Amino acid sequence: MDNIIRIAVQKSGRLSDDSLSLIKECGIKFYNGTGKLKSTATNFPIEFLFLRDDDIPGYVADGVADIGIVGENEMVEKDKQVTVVKKLGFSKCRLSLAIPKSKHYQNLQDFQGASIATSYPKILQQFLDKNKIKADIHEISGSVEIAPSIGLADAICDIVSSGSTLMMNGLKEVEEIFKSEAVLISHQNLSTEKQDILERLLFRINAVQTGKNNKYLLLNAPNDSLQEIVSLIPGMKSPTILPLAEEGWSSVHAVVNEDRFWEVIENLRAAGAQGILVVPIEKMVI
Structure with missing residues:
Protein backbone atom coordinates (compact mmCIF):
# COMPACT_ATOMS: atom_id res chain seq x y z
CA MET A 1 0.00 0.00 0.00
CA ASP A 2 2.02 2.94 -1.27
CA ASN A 3 -0.82 5.38 -0.62
CA ILE A 4 -0.45 5.03 3.16
CA ILE A 5 2.54 5.05 5.50
CA ARG A 6 2.80 2.75 8.52
CA ILE A 7 4.37 4.10 11.72
CA ALA A 8 5.55 2.07 14.71
CA VAL A 9 5.05 3.71 18.11
CA GLN A 10 5.76 2.42 21.61
CA LYS A 11 2.50 0.99 22.98
CA SER A 12 2.81 2.47 26.48
CA GLY A 13 5.01 4.66 28.65
CA ARG A 14 6.38 8.20 28.52
CA LEU A 15 7.78 7.86 24.99
CA SER A 16 4.41 6.64 23.76
CA ASP A 17 2.58 9.55 25.41
CA ASP A 18 5.03 12.12 24.01
CA SER A 19 4.94 10.59 20.52
CA LEU A 20 1.16 10.43 20.28
CA SER A 21 0.82 13.93 21.71
CA LEU A 22 3.08 15.25 18.93
CA ILE A 23 1.12 13.42 16.26
CA LYS A 24 -2.18 14.77 17.59
CA GLU A 25 -0.73 18.29 17.62
CA CYS A 26 -0.01 17.73 13.93
CA GLY A 27 -3.78 17.57 13.42
CA ILE A 28 -3.82 13.82 12.79
CA LYS A 29 -6.88 12.08 14.25
CA PHE A 30 -6.90 8.42 15.28
CA TYR A 31 -8.20 6.13 18.02
CA ASN A 32 -5.82 4.29 20.32
CA GLY A 33 -7.95 2.64 22.95
CA THR A 34 -6.53 0.50 25.76
CA GLY A 35 -4.93 -2.66 24.40
CA LYS A 36 -5.31 -1.58 20.79
CA LEU A 37 -2.30 -2.66 18.71
CA LYS A 38 -3.25 -1.13 15.37
CA SER A 39 -5.10 1.99 14.27
CA THR A 40 -5.64 4.06 11.11
CA ALA A 41 -5.87 7.85 11.04
CA THR A 42 -9.14 9.30 9.77
CA ASN A 43 -7.69 12.41 8.12
CA PHE A 44 -4.13 11.53 7.07
CA PRO A 45 -2.68 8.53 5.16
CA ILE A 46 -1.00 6.91 8.14
CA GLU A 47 -1.51 3.64 10.01
CA PHE A 48 -0.22 3.03 13.55
CA LEU A 49 1.37 -0.08 14.99
CA PHE A 50 1.69 -0.04 18.80
CA LEU A 51 4.73 -2.13 19.75
CA ARG A 52 7.37 -2.75 22.39
CA ASP A 53 10.06 -0.08 22.05
CA ASP A 54 12.87 -2.61 21.53
CA ASP A 55 10.96 -4.20 18.63
CA ILE A 56 10.53 -0.95 16.68
CA PRO A 57 13.99 -0.77 15.01
CA GLY A 58 13.61 -4.33 13.70
CA TYR A 59 10.10 -3.75 12.37
CA VAL A 60 11.26 -0.65 10.51
CA ALA A 61 14.42 -2.31 9.16
CA ASP A 62 12.36 -5.26 7.88
CA GLY A 63 9.81 -2.97 6.22
CA VAL A 64 6.88 -4.15 8.35
CA ALA A 65 6.65 -0.51 9.45
CA ASP A 66 7.80 2.28 7.15
CA ILE A 67 8.76 4.69 9.93
CA GLY A 68 8.94 4.63 13.71
CA ILE A 69 9.48 6.76 16.78
CA VAL A 70 11.93 5.17 19.21
CA GLY A 71 14.47 6.07 21.84
CA GLU A 72 17.91 6.67 20.36
CA ASN A 73 19.30 4.22 22.93
CA GLU A 74 17.14 1.38 21.56
CA MET A 75 18.01 2.25 17.97
CA VAL A 76 21.76 2.14 18.67
CA GLU A 77 21.52 -0.98 20.83
CA LYS A 78 19.56 -2.97 18.24
CA ASP A 79 21.90 -1.78 15.47
CA LYS A 80 19.41 -2.33 12.63
CA GLN A 81 19.72 -0.86 9.15
CA VAL A 82 17.43 2.17 9.47
CA THR A 83 17.68 5.85 8.58
CA VAL A 84 17.45 8.58 11.23
CA VAL A 85 15.02 11.11 9.76
CA LYS A 86 14.86 13.56 12.64
CA LYS A 87 15.83 13.92 16.29
CA LEU A 88 12.60 14.91 18.03
CA GLY A 89 13.90 16.59 21.19
CA PHE A 90 11.62 14.88 23.72
CA SER A 91 11.80 11.83 26.03
CA LYS A 92 15.41 12.73 26.84
CA GLU A 181 16.16 11.26 22.96
CA ALA A 182 13.27 10.24 20.75
CA VAL A 183 14.16 9.88 17.07
CA LEU A 184 12.05 9.41 13.97
CA ILE A 185 13.50 6.56 11.90
CA SER A 186 12.55 5.17 8.52
CA HIS A 187 13.06 2.13 6.32
CA GLN A 188 16.05 2.69 4.05
CA ASN A 189 14.16 2.13 0.78
CA LEU A 190 10.83 3.93 1.00
CA SER A 191 8.87 4.21 -2.23
CA THR A 192 8.47 7.65 -3.76
CA GLU A 193 4.83 7.72 -2.64
CA LYS A 194 5.69 6.86 0.98
CA GLN A 195 8.57 9.36 0.97
CA ASP A 196 6.11 12.05 -0.11
CA ILE A 197 3.79 11.18 2.80
CA LEU A 198 6.76 11.26 5.18
CA GLU A 199 7.68 14.73 3.92
CA ARG A 200 4.11 15.90 4.59
CA LEU A 201 4.34 14.51 8.13
CA LEU A 202 7.73 16.17 8.68
CA PHE A 203 6.30 19.49 7.51
CA ARG A 204 3.64 19.28 10.24
CA ILE A 205 6.11 18.13 12.92
CA ASN A 206 8.47 21.00 12.12
CA ALA A 207 5.62 23.52 12.26
CA VAL A 208 4.49 22.24 15.68
CA GLN A 209 7.99 22.12 17.16
CA THR A 210 9.05 25.49 15.76
CA GLY A 211 5.92 27.00 17.28
CA LYS A 212 6.72 25.49 20.69
CA ASN A 213 10.25 26.86 20.59
CA ASN A 214 9.15 30.42 19.90
CA LYS A 215 6.87 33.07 21.42
CA TYR A 216 4.93 35.83 19.71
CA LEU A 217 5.89 39.18 21.21
CA LEU A 218 3.81 42.38 21.15
CA LEU A 219 4.97 45.60 22.78
CA ASN A 220 4.58 49.37 22.73
CA ALA A 221 7.69 51.40 21.98
CA PRO A 222 8.38 55.16 22.09
CA ASN A 223 9.43 56.24 18.61
CA ASP A 224 12.60 57.88 19.85
CA SER A 225 13.76 54.46 21.16
CA LEU A 226 12.30 52.42 18.30
CA GLN A 227 15.54 51.61 16.50
CA GLU A 228 17.26 50.49 19.69
CA ILE A 229 14.28 48.31 20.65
CA VAL A 230 14.11 46.73 17.19
CA SER A 231 17.83 45.98 17.32
CA LEU A 232 17.28 44.02 20.56
CA ILE A 233 14.75 41.63 19.01
CA PRO A 234 16.48 38.59 17.45
CA GLY A 235 13.57 37.82 15.13
CA MET A 236 13.56 35.66 12.04
CA LYS A 237 13.02 38.71 9.86
CA SER A 238 12.31 42.39 10.50
CA PRO A 239 9.58 42.86 13.13
CA THR A 240 6.23 44.35 12.19
CA ILE A 241 5.90 48.01 13.28
CA LEU A 242 2.51 49.75 13.40
CA PRO A 243 1.74 53.32 14.57
CA LEU A 244 -0.38 53.68 17.70
CA ALA A 245 -3.24 56.15 18.11
CA GLU A 246 -1.10 57.97 20.68
CA GLU A 247 1.40 60.12 18.84
CA GLY A 248 5.05 59.24 19.31
CA TRP A 249 4.42 55.55 19.97
CA SER A 250 4.45 52.40 17.84
CA SER A 251 3.38 48.80 18.30
CA VAL A 252 6.07 46.20 17.59
CA HIS A 253 5.25 42.58 16.75
CA ALA A 254 7.97 39.91 16.57
CA VAL A 255 8.84 36.27 17.19
CA VAL A 256 11.38 35.44 19.90
CA ASN A 257 13.07 32.12 20.54
CA GLU A 258 12.22 30.48 23.88
CA ASP A 259 15.91 30.07 24.80
CA ARG A 260 16.56 33.84 24.77
CA PHE A 261 13.14 34.97 25.88
CA TRP A 262 13.82 36.37 29.38
CA GLU A 263 17.08 38.00 28.35
CA VAL A 264 15.32 39.77 25.47
CA ILE A 265 12.41 40.91 27.68
CA GLU A 266 14.76 42.42 30.27
CA ASN A 267 16.69 44.30 27.59
CA LEU A 268 13.50 45.59 25.98
CA ARG A 269 12.17 46.93 29.27
CA ALA A 270 15.46 48.68 29.95
CA ALA A 271 15.23 50.31 26.50
CA GLY A 272 11.77 51.74 27.23
CA ALA A 273 9.37 49.11 25.87
CA GLN A 274 5.98 49.01 27.63
CA GLY A 275 2.84 46.88 27.56
CA ILE A 276 4.79 43.76 26.62
CA LEU A 277 2.53 40.81 25.74
CA VAL A 278 3.78 37.27 25.18
CA VAL A 279 1.59 34.82 23.26
CA PRO A 280 2.28 31.08 22.72
CA ILE A 281 2.47 29.95 19.10
CA GLU A 282 0.51 26.82 18.22
CA LYS A 283 2.06 26.24 14.78
CA MET A 284 4.77 28.09 12.89
CA VAL A 285 5.57 27.55 9.21
CA ILE A 286 8.91 28.92 7.99
Whole structure:
Protein backbone atom coordinates (compact mmCIF):
# COMPACT_ATOMS: atom_id res chain seq x y z
CA MET A 1 0.00 0.00 0.00
CA ASP A 2 2.02 2.94 -1.27
CA ASN A 3 -0.82 5.38 -0.62
CA ILE A 4 -0.45 5.03 3.16
CA ILE A 5 2.54 5.05 5.50
CA ARG A 6 2.80 2.75 8.52
CA ILE A 7 4.37 4.10 11.72
CA ALA A 8 5.55 2.07 14.71
CA VAL A 9 5.05 3.71 18.11
CA GLN A 10 5.76 2.42 21.61
CA LYS A 11 2.50 0.99 22.98
CA SER A 12 2.81 2.47 26.48
CA GLY A 13 5.01 4.66 28.65
CA ARG A 14 6.38 8.20 28.52
CA LEU A 15 7.78 7.86 24.99
CA SER A 16 4.41 6.64 23.76
CA ASP A 17 2.58 9.55 25.41
CA ASP A 18 5.03 12.12 24.01
CA SER A 19 4.94 10.59 20.52
CA LEU A 20 1.16 10.43 20.28
CA SER A 21 0.82 13.93 21.71
CA LEU A 22 3.08 15.25 18.93
CA ILE A 23 1.12 13.42 16.26
CA LYS A 24 -2.18 14.77 17.59
CA GLU A 25 -0.73 18.29 17.62
CA CYS A 26 -0.01 17.73 13.93
CA GLY A 27 -3.78 17.57 13.42
CA ILE A 28 -3.82 13.82 12.79
CA LYS A 29 -6.88 12.08 14.25
CA PHE A 30 -6.90 8.42 15.28
CA TYR A 31 -8.20 6.13 18.02
CA ASN A 32 -5.82 4.29 20.32
CA GLY A 33 -7.95 2.64 22.95
CA THR A 34 -6.53 0.50 25.76
CA GLY A 35 -4.93 -2.66 24.40
CA LYS A 36 -5.31 -1.58 20.79
CA LEU A 37 -2.30 -2.66 18.71
CA LYS A 38 -3.25 -1.13 15.37
CA SER A 39 -5.10 1.99 14.27
CA THR A 40 -5.64 4.06 11.11
CA ALA A 41 -5.87 7.85 11.04
CA THR A 42 -9.14 9.30 9.77
CA ASN A 43 -7.69 12.41 8.12
CA PHE A 44 -4.13 11.53 7.07
CA PRO A 45 -2.68 8.53 5.16
CA ILE A 46 -1.00 6.91 8.14
CA GLU A 47 -1.51 3.64 10.01
CA PHE A 48 -0.22 3.03 13.55
CA LEU A 49 1.37 -0.08 14.99
CA PHE A 50 1.69 -0.04 18.80
CA LEU A 51 4.73 -2.13 19.75
CA ARG A 52 7.37 -2.75 22.39
CA ASP A 53 10.06 -0.08 22.05
CA ASP A 54 12.87 -2.61 21.53
CA ASP A 55 10.96 -4.20 18.63
CA ILE A 56 10.53 -0.95 16.68
CA PRO A 57 13.99 -0.77 15.01
CA GLY A 58 13.61 -4.33 13.70
CA TYR A 59 10.10 -3.75 12.37
CA VAL A 60 11.26 -0.65 10.51
CA ALA A 61 14.42 -2.31 9.16
CA ASP A 62 12.36 -5.26 7.88
CA GLY A 63 9.81 -2.97 6.22
CA VAL A 64 6.88 -4.15 8.35
CA ALA A 65 6.65 -0.51 9.45
CA ASP A 66 7.80 2.28 7.15
CA ILE A 67 8.76 4.69 9.93
CA GLY A 68 8.94 4.63 13.71
CA ILE A 69 9.48 6.76 16.78
CA VAL A 70 11.93 5.17 19.21
CA GLY A 71 14.47 6.07 21.84
CA GLU A 72 17.91 6.67 20.36
CA ASN A 73 19.30 4.22 22.93
CA GLU A 74 17.14 1.38 21.56
CA MET A 75 18.01 2.25 17.97
CA VAL A 76 21.76 2.14 18.67
CA GLU A 77 21.52 -0.98 20.83
CA LYS A 78 19.56 -2.97 18.24
CA ASP A 79 21.90 -1.78 15.47
CA LYS A 80 19.41 -2.33 12.63
CA GLN A 81 19.72 -0.86 9.15
CA VAL A 82 17.43 2.17 9.47
CA THR A 83 17.68 5.85 8.58
CA VAL A 84 17.45 8.58 11.23
CA VAL A 85 15.02 11.11 9.76
CA LYS A 86 14.86 13.56 12.64
CA LYS A 87 15.83 13.92 16.29
CA LEU A 88 12.60 14.91 18.03
CA GLY A 89 13.90 16.59 21.19
CA PHE A 90 11.62 14.88 23.72
CA SER A 91 11.80 11.83 26.03
CA LYS A 92 15.41 12.73 26.84
CA CYS A 93 17.35 10.46 29.17
CA ARG A 94 20.85 9.10 29.62
CA LEU A 95 22.50 5.71 29.94
CA SER A 96 24.74 5.69 32.99
CA LEU A 97 26.90 3.49 35.15
CA ALA A 98 25.83 3.22 38.78
CA ILE A 99 27.27 1.53 41.86
CA PRO A 100 26.07 0.95 45.43
CA LYS A 101 26.00 4.15 47.51
CA SER A 102 28.33 2.58 50.07
CA LYS A 103 31.14 2.17 47.54
CA HIS A 104 33.76 4.86 47.05
CA TYR A 105 34.29 5.87 43.43
CA GLN A 106 37.43 7.40 41.96
CA ASN A 107 37.35 7.00 38.18
CA LEU A 108 36.57 4.62 35.33
CA GLN A 109 39.44 2.34 36.30
CA ASP A 110 37.27 1.22 39.23
CA PHE A 111 35.30 -0.83 36.67
CA GLN A 112 38.40 -2.77 35.58
CA GLY A 113 37.53 -6.44 36.15
CA ALA A 114 34.10 -5.60 37.58
CA SER A 115 30.84 -7.31 36.69
CA ILE A 116 28.18 -4.97 35.26
CA ALA A 117 24.49 -5.80 34.74
CA THR A 118 22.69 -4.09 31.86
CA SER A 119 19.99 -4.31 29.20
CA TYR A 120 22.30 -2.44 26.81
CA PRO A 121 25.35 -4.70 26.34
CA LYS A 122 26.29 -3.32 22.90
CA ILE A 123 26.40 0.35 23.96
CA LEU A 124 28.17 -0.57 27.20
CA GLN A 125 30.77 -2.71 25.43
CA GLN A 126 31.52 0.09 22.96
CA PHE A 127 32.03 2.51 25.86
CA LEU A 128 34.28 0.08 27.75
CA ASP A 129 36.35 -0.68 24.64
CA LYS A 130 36.78 3.03 23.94
CA ASN A 131 38.11 3.56 27.45
CA LYS A 132 40.19 0.34 27.47
CA ILE A 133 38.23 -1.17 30.35
CA LYS A 134 37.79 -4.93 30.59
CA ALA A 135 34.68 -5.89 32.55
CA ASP A 136 32.25 -8.79 32.70
CA ILE A 137 28.87 -7.78 31.23
CA HIS A 138 25.73 -9.56 32.48
CA GLU A 139 22.88 -9.00 30.04
CA ILE A 140 19.50 -8.97 31.77
CA SER A 141 16.12 -7.57 30.78
CA GLY A 142 14.26 -5.48 33.33
CA SER A 143 14.89 -4.85 37.05
CA VAL A 144 18.55 -4.10 36.41
CA GLU A 145 18.77 -2.01 39.60
CA ILE A 146 18.38 -5.06 41.83
CA ALA A 147 21.49 -6.80 40.46
CA PRO A 148 24.08 -5.43 42.98
CA SER A 149 21.89 -6.11 46.03
CA ILE A 150 21.42 -9.80 45.11
CA GLY A 151 25.09 -10.31 44.28
CA LEU A 152 24.61 -10.68 40.53
CA ALA A 153 26.88 -7.75 39.64
CA ASP A 154 29.13 -5.08 41.14
CA ALA A 155 27.48 -2.28 39.17
CA ILE A 156 24.76 -1.58 36.63
CA CYS A 157 24.42 0.32 33.39
CA ASP A 158 20.89 1.56 32.84
CA ILE A 159 18.64 4.37 31.61
CA VAL A 160 18.40 7.31 34.02
CA SER A 161 15.90 10.17 33.89
CA SER A 162 15.59 11.74 37.34
CA GLY A 163 17.77 9.29 39.25
CA SER A 164 15.04 8.52 41.80
CA THR A 165 14.90 4.80 40.89
CA LEU A 166 18.62 4.48 41.54
CA MET A 167 18.28 6.15 44.93
CA MET A 168 15.40 3.89 45.94
CA ASN A 169 17.58 0.88 45.19
CA GLY A 170 20.62 2.12 47.09
CA LEU A 171 22.61 3.12 44.01
CA LYS A 172 24.41 6.24 42.84
CA GLU A 173 25.15 7.38 39.31
CA VAL A 174 28.88 7.76 38.64
CA GLU A 175 29.40 7.91 34.84
CA GLU A 176 27.16 9.00 31.97
CA ILE A 177 27.97 6.96 28.86
CA PHE A 178 25.23 7.81 26.34
CA LYS A 179 22.65 10.58 25.85
CA SER A 180 19.33 9.64 24.28
CA GLU A 181 16.16 11.26 22.96
CA ALA A 182 13.27 10.24 20.75
CA VAL A 183 14.16 9.88 17.07
CA LEU A 184 12.05 9.41 13.97
CA ILE A 185 13.50 6.56 11.90
CA SER A 186 12.55 5.17 8.52
CA HIS A 187 13.06 2.13 6.32
CA GLN A 188 16.05 2.69 4.05
CA ASN A 189 14.16 2.13 0.78
CA LEU A 190 10.83 3.93 1.00
CA SER A 191 8.87 4.21 -2.23
CA THR A 192 8.47 7.65 -3.76
CA GLU A 193 4.83 7.72 -2.64
CA LYS A 194 5.69 6.86 0.98
CA GLN A 195 8.57 9.36 0.97
CA ASP A 196 6.11 12.05 -0.11
CA ILE A 197 3.79 11.18 2.80
CA LEU A 198 6.76 11.26 5.18
CA GLU A 199 7.68 14.73 3.92
CA ARG A 200 4.11 15.90 4.59
CA LEU A 201 4.34 14.51 8.13
CA LEU A 202 7.73 16.17 8.68
CA PHE A 203 6.30 19.49 7.51
CA ARG A 204 3.64 19.28 10.24
CA ILE A 205 6.11 18.13 12.92
CA ASN A 206 8.47 21.00 12.12
CA ALA A 207 5.62 23.52 12.26
CA VAL A 208 4.49 22.24 15.68
CA GLN A 209 7.99 22.12 17.16
CA THR A 210 9.05 25.49 15.76
CA GLY A 211 5.92 27.00 17.28
CA LYS A 212 6.72 25.49 20.69
CA ASN A 213 10.25 26.86 20.59
CA ASN A 214 9.15 30.42 19.90
CA LYS A 215 6.87 33.07 21.42
CA TYR A 216 4.93 35.83 19.71
CA LEU A 217 5.89 39.18 21.21
CA LEU A 218 3.81 42.38 21.15
CA LEU A 219 4.97 45.60 22.78
CA ASN A 220 4.58 49.37 22.73
CA ALA A 221 7.69 51.40 21.98
CA PRO A 222 8.38 55.16 22.09
CA ASN A 223 9.43 56.24 18.61
CA ASP A 224 12.60 57.88 19.85
CA SER A 225 13.76 54.46 21.16
CA LEU A 226 12.30 52.42 18.30
CA GLN A 227 15.54 51.61 16.50
CA GLU A 228 17.26 50.49 19.69
CA ILE A 229 14.28 48.31 20.65
CA VAL A 230 14.11 46.73 17.19
CA SER A 231 17.83 45.98 17.32
CA LEU A 232 17.28 44.02 20.56
CA ILE A 233 14.75 41.63 19.01
CA PRO A 234 16.48 38.59 17.45
CA GLY A 235 13.57 37.82 15.13
CA MET A 236 13.56 35.66 12.04
CA LYS A 237 13.02 38.71 9.86
CA SER A 238 12.31 42.39 10.50
CA PRO A 239 9.58 42.86 13.13
CA THR A 240 6.23 44.35 12.19
CA ILE A 241 5.90 48.01 13.28
CA LEU A 242 2.51 49.75 13.40
CA PRO A 243 1.74 53.32 14.57
CA LEU A 244 -0.38 53.68 17.70
CA ALA A 245 -3.24 56.15 18.11
CA GLU A 246 -1.10 57.97 20.68
CA GLU A 247 1.40 60.12 18.84
CA GLY A 248 5.05 59.24 19.31
CA TRP A 249 4.42 55.55 19.97
CA SER A 250 4.45 52.40 17.84
CA SER A 251 3.38 48.80 18.30
CA VAL A 252 6.07 46.20 17.59
CA HIS A 253 5.25 42.58 16.75
CA ALA A 254 7.97 39.91 16.57
CA VAL A 255 8.84 36.27 17.19
CA VAL A 256 11.38 35.44 19.90
CA ASN A 257 13.07 32.12 20.54
CA GLU A 258 12.22 30.48 23.88
CA ASP A 259 15.91 30.07 24.80
CA ARG A 260 16.56 33.84 24.77
CA PHE A 261 13.14 34.97 25.88
CA TRP A 262 13.82 36.37 29.38
CA GLU A 263 17.08 38.00 28.35
CA VAL A 264 15.32 39.77 25.47
CA ILE A 265 12.41 40.91 27.68
CA GLU A 266 14.76 42.42 30.27
CA ASN A 267 16.69 44.30 27.59
CA LEU A 268 13.50 45.59 25.98
CA ARG A 269 12.17 46.93 29.27
CA ALA A 270 15.46 48.68 29.95
CA ALA A 271 15.23 50.31 26.50
CA GLY A 272 11.77 51.74 27.23
CA ALA A 273 9.37 49.11 25.87
CA GLN A 274 5.98 49.01 27.63
CA GLY A 275 2.84 46.88 27.56
CA ILE A 276 4.79 43.76 26.62
CA LEU A 277 2.53 40.81 25.74
CA VAL A 278 3.78 37.27 25.18
CA VAL A 279 1.59 34.82 23.26
CA PRO A 280 2.28 31.08 22.72
CA ILE A 281 2.47 29.95 19.10
CA GLU A 282 0.51 26.82 18.22
CA LYS A 283 2.06 26.24 14.78
CA MET A 284 4.77 28.09 12.89
CA VAL A 285 5.57 27.55 9.21
CA ILE A 286 8.91 28.92 7.99
